[in-house]
Amino acid sequence: MGAVRAAPAAQAAGPLAQAEPAFREWRCDARMGLGCGAIDFVAIDFPSPQVGWAAGKGGAARAVGGIWSRVATPEGASFHALDMISSDEGWFAGTGPDVVHYTAGRWDREPLPKPTWVRDIWMGTGEWGYVVGSTLTGENGRFYRYQRGQGWSTVDFPEVTKALHAVAFANADEGWAVGAQGTALRWHANKWQQVNTGLSVALNGVAVFSADEAYAVGGNGTVAVWNGQRWQQEDGGTSASLISLDMPSRMLAWAAAEDGTLVRFNGEDWIVSDNPTGGVPRAVAIADPAREEVWAMGRRGTLLHGVRGDWQGLYVPLVADFNDVAMVGADAAWAVGGGGVIARWDGADWQRAESPTEATLLAVDISSPDTGWAVGESGIILRFDGRTWQRSDRPTTNTLHAVVSVGPDDAWAVGDSGTILHFTAGAWTAVTGPTGASLRGVSFVDAANGAAVGTTGAILRFADGVWTAERSLGGGALNDVAMLSPTAGWAVGDGGTILYMDRGRWQGWPSPETVDLTSVAAVADGEAWAVGQNGTILFLDGQTWRLWPRAFDDRVEGLDCADDTACWGVGGSGTLVRYRKVRLSGFIHLPFLARRWP
16 A cells, blocks of 8 residues: 655654644546446437436436536446436336336336346436346346336237337337347237338437437447338448437437447437547436437446537546555645556646556655656566656565655665665665554654564554564554554554554554455544545544545545645556545535535
8 A cells, every 4th residue: 555644743642632623625627527437328318408317337427517526326326228218217127127216316226027238228207218238148128118006017019039228209109129140020909010121230229200210339339220111321430339329300410339339319410429528428318409418327436528520638537546646736736556557636636647657556756746656566666757757676576565755865665575675866766664564654753763574463563663562452464554643543454453653663443344445544632544446535623534535435445634624546457536624614605515426
């Protein structure tokens, strides 16, 4: 675990003073992927220009006035389809025995006749509707009708052995369902009948306007048009498989392809749209046809916004498993992770930075805008000079788990088998330590005073130029340490372990959690943060560690704070979560006070 350095503070004499009252907020906003990159979006719907909903593997999100936030869903929910009949009512489904009905914050399960992989939902006014899909193995088609007050029932339709992927209606008398290998079913004259499309590719989206006009999109860029008598194929503008379609009128449509390609229909031609963001959208929805305002969402939280084809990436995922973060003031930070990824926060956006390695980076620390270090597997060491990251000589091949930059020519790194490295006089050298345990965290308050922690409860102290072993308080792994002063600090570890150093002596401290804690930051007298598994965030409020309201589910691996008002946490699947604190003095705009919890 990377080092988290505390701001120097006066020597603590026991539990620290009560923190100043303030409004505090941890959240993942649009730039951070609506839940830290954990949702792979596959469906979007806008019941009004101001309110939209999106769903996918990992949950659901809602937009109000263009601002997206994650929505708390039933435990284990993983959706493939949704249809909103109003801003506050809709239907969601995925793989399982149920469809979930959402009404004004309440989720109610509505059982299907059989376990089904639901691919699409069409609910009309909510009095009646349909879901289509397949068996859980994806082989055979499933088709169900909903009637309010009666629930879901099996549809009597022509025998179809192929999966169904989409369904839509123009009105109660005219509708289509389409699916694998060109399958198409028509609702007409109060019955379902199979219609030959002449296509062998999968049809994944459908829009219906009348008995004489419907559109379908599918594999290999297929666009098919129903003219009342037969299906005719048109040029879809791309060879990529189209998997999502939104078509509010005959003169406007958008489609998204499996590879992230976006295609616009202008009433005559299907034209590939320029997407300069690098995101991978897989679902598209038109929020406001009059302005042609479009949203596209997709893999790992991809979130794009366009008006008349001018796309902006509100969030384009870095596609990385982050392991640590280091802040250089409230408006600058660096994060590192798997595959040598390095990302930089400039106060407005995260951007990927050039990295000289593909080795996994486990820790980063920055002591000034032009001095920083990153370390990781097989002893990899990178140095930052204010402009670029470059490889540094390494005296070990042991994996390094933590690093701390004490000054321009002074740094420490620790790792497996009790490895301790010291950078001074322009070179890294190995230092003999008092333990063979894997060291996971290191922290220094100045060049002469520091501490390191690791597996088997190992605690090391650096003073008078020598590393010595402290008395272990247990055999569980300690993952990080943050020193407040030479004789005061915090350490966290597996099983919710929290330790506190008081006047140079470590002691156990009550913890409200039993999950593994991965990182800790002590930011001021009486105020500290710890993070860990399942989106766990703990806050030290004076003398008590409290569990912060859970806003996401991803494991947070690294944590750093610029001061007591600004922190970043990072983790797997591109998790990037930000903390901000505003002191409660004078007048504060009330909407800002509203917590944006799911």
